[in-house]
Amino acid sequence: MKFHKEGYTSLALCILFIFVLNAFVHYYWSEITWLKWLIYIVSFLLFVTIVQFFRSPNRAVALHDDHVICPADGKVVVIEETEETEYLKDKRIQISIFMSPVNVHVNRNPVSGIVKYFKYHPGKYLVAWHPKSSTENERTTVVTETAAGTPVLFRQIAGALARRIVWYVKEGDKVEQGNQFGFIKFGSRVDVFLPLGTKVNVNIGDVVKGGVTVLAEFNQSKNIS
Known part of the structure; x- marks a missing residue:
């Protein structure tokens, strides 16, 4: 399984967004435990969504003219x-x-x-x-x-x-x-x-x-x- 080249920009933007969001929450609301965990879960799901969408599985194609x-x-x-x-x-x-x-x-x-x-x-x-x-x-x-x-x-x-x-x-x-x-x-x-x-x-x-x-x-x- 590979990551498709068309997803590089989307993945980079996703990682940047997750980093900024988590840094903001850690800096301003670090004492609110439930909010931190919610943001962690949302960040993980967003990352997984982007990765699975742009996956590019290797497939052996049986060539046949008919x-x-x-x-x-x-x-x-x-x-x-x-x-x-x-x-x-x-x-x-x-x-x-x-x-x-x-x-x-x-x-x-x-x-x-x-x-x-x-x-x-x-x-x-x-x-x-x-x-x-x-x-x-x-x-x-x-x-x-x-x-x-x-x-x-x-x-x-x-x-x-x-x-x-x-x-x-x-x-x-x-x-x-x-x-x-x-x-x-x-x-x-x-x-x-x-x-x-x-x-x-x-x-x-x-x-x-x-x-x-x-x-x-x-x-x-x-x-x-």
């Missing part, structure tokens, strides 16, 4: 046929994973291939499960084309608490399934859009793990697009 692996930890909240209007402009199977503040917030490439499209969209901060969050919230859109020519579109979507989406890819990059492509801070969602006919391996309500759970399977040899 598999679409889960891009994030969380719960499956949407599985439906929908029209993708930004890039693919046709009907796709949408699978959405909601990440609560207690989930690992590392985002991983669902497939290997070449990044054909990337765009960052500033926007609102509706709750991540809101129907309009995928089109109105702050978000990124990535399209990776597999070796068989199958485009897979996925989005990072900021939630009500999230105020920063981080990405590590750009158009033209060659990416590997399971490697990190981004990070979202404090509650969010990732949508994946797959070709019709793809076999979906999860159900709504399933708890999934990024880089581990196989969301779906398609036959690359048939060049599904």
Whole structure:
């Protein structure tokens, strides 16, 4: 288990806040035992919260050209046929994973291939499960084309608490399934859009793990697009 690089600033601010708070209480209210212990407990819980939020577990990803692996930890909240209007402009199977503040917030490439499209969209901060969050919230859109020519579109979507989406890819990059492509801070969602006919391996309500759970399977040899 590692601490993610995106959390360094938050951790430093947390430690500074805890130090100042405890110094203040020790200096002015050192004789009030119950208050000191309350502050100690609150400080500990705050520190643990930051550390667990930015944890980055090591995961062995089994690479497979026919598999679409889960891009994030969380719960499956949407599985439906929908029209993708930004890039693919046709009907796709949408699978959405909601990440609560207690989930690992590392985002991983669902497939290997070449990044054909990337765009960052500033926007609102509706709750991540809101129907309009995928089109109105702050978000990124990535399209990776597999070796068989199958485009897979996925989005990072900021939630009500999230105020920063981080990405590590750009158009033209060659990416590997399971490697990190981004990070979202404090509650969010990732949508994946797959070709019709793809076999979906999860159900709504399933708890999934990024880089581990196989969301779906398609036959690359048939060049599904």
